[in-house]
Amino acid sequence: MSASISAQSAFLHENGPIYPVIITPSFVAIEALKLEKKDVPFIKVQALFDTGAQTTSVSNKIIEFLKLIPRGSAKVYTSQSSKIVNKYDIALEFDFNMYLNMLRVFSADLQDHSIDCLIGRDVLQFGVFTYDGPAQSFKLSF
Amino acid sequence: MAIALEQEYKYFISHLQDFSKTHLHEFVLIKGEQVVSFFSSYEKALREGLERFGNVSFFIEEVKEKEEVHYFHQGIDLN
Numbered sequence: 073m074s075a076s077i078s079a080q081s082a083f084l085h086e087n088g089p090i091y092p093v094i095i096t097p098s099f100v101a102i103e104a105l106k107l108e109k110k111d112v113p114f115i116k117v118q119a120l121f122d123t124g125a126q127t128t129s130v131s132n133k134i135i136e137f138l139k140l141i142p143r144g145s146a147k148v149y150t151s152q153s154s155k156i157v158n159k160y161d162i163a164l165e166f167d168f169n170m171y172l173n174m175l176r177v178f179s180a181d182l183q184d185h186s187i188d189c190l191i192g193r194d195v196l197q198f199g200v201f202t203y204d205g206p207a208q209s210f211k212l213s214f
Numbered sequence: 215m216a217i218a219l220e221q222e223y224k225y226f227i228s229h230l231q232d233f234s235k236t237h238l239h240e241f242v243l244i245k246g247e248q249v250v251s252f253f254s255s256y257e258k259a260l261r262e263g264l265e266r267f268g269n270v271s272f273f274i275e276e277v278k279e280k281e282e283v284h285y286f287h288q289g290i291d292l293n
Contacts, residue, residue, distance in 0.1 A: 100260050104269055126284045142271045143260065145223040147283045154283075158218055161260065174257065178284070190286075 075170040076213035089121040089203060089210040091166070093189060095130065097138060098161035099173040113138045117188035121201060121212070125192035128164070129178040134188050135160060148178060164195065170214050172198075221246060222273035233277045244273040252277070 079091055096102065096114040105112050115137055127146075135158075144159035157178045164172045172195065182188065199214040222244045226233075233242060233252075241259040243250040245267060253259040256274060263272045276282075 098260075100257060100264070101269075104264055122286075125286050129286070141269060142218040143263075143274050145219045145273070146275075147281065148286065149283060150286045156220065156223060176256070180286075 074214070075166070075168050076211065077166065077168045078209060078211040080207070080209040082208060084203075084208040084210065085205065087120075090118050090187065091121070091212075092116055093119045093191070094165040094167075095134060095138065095189065096163045096165070097140060098163050098175070101140075101161060102163070118186060119189035119191050120187045121196065121210070122190040122192055123196065123201070125190050127178055127194050128175060128192045129180040129182075129190045130160070130162065131182050131188040132179050135179045138162070144176065146178070164189075164191075218271050219273045226273060226275055227281055230277065230281060234279050237277045238279065239276060241274055241276050244275075 077091065079089070081087065081090070094114055094116050096112060097105065102112050115134060117131075117134060140160040140162065142158040143161055145156050146159055148155060148157050157180070159176050159178060162175050162177055164175050175195065180190070182190065196212075199212055202211040204210065225247045226242065226244055229249075237252045240252040240254060241256050242252050243259045243263050245263075250262065250266065250272075251259075253262065256276070259274045263274065
């Protein structure tokens with residue numbers, strides 16, 4: 073384990089473990105953009121660590137902002153419905169020296185509009201995630 | 215948001231059983247209803263798709279024995 077964060081929130085129970093991340097196109101897409109001498113878009117958003125999500129998802133407005141292009145589709149179930157959704161490639165960067173250069177994510181309309189990314193177990197599988205309710209803190213180590 | 219690769223997705227699902235007999239755990243690259251090829255990694259399939267078609271939509275998925283479905287418990291509206 074070489075990279076980690078420890079964060080505290082007075083509203084951890086209400087809001088969940090939220091942490092800022094930077095989202096860009098995947099490294100392969102960045103290579104293509106650089107060859108075309110185009111700017112590489114990036115955006116910093118609030119992400120929720122969501123152990124109930126199998127796969128990371130990103131809000132539609134971020135998909136549109138980054139001009140991401142679909143590279144697949146998959147069937148997704150929630151407690152209310154199921155649907156076929158688009159899959160996109162992104163890179164995900166944390167401010168604690170952790171960078172995933174290729175991650176396949178879903179697009180979604182997130183009901184909490186202050187959150188633009190749900191980080192699922194496809195990311196958490198690489199690290200140790202600790203939720204400490206009494207201390208109102210969480211920790212993630214890779 | 216509209217499903218951009220519905221044709222490719224349906225083609226993939228309808229041929230998944232056949233694909234899995236000879237290409238299990240490889241990544242298939244599909245455009246329209248045409249299989250371009252199978253690759254050992256997602257990255258290789260993506261690079262081939264970009265080289266062949268440019269930066270447009272195309273379908274890449276890992277071949278598994280049956281369709282993979284995904285689950286969410288958080289409040290999201292699928293679209």
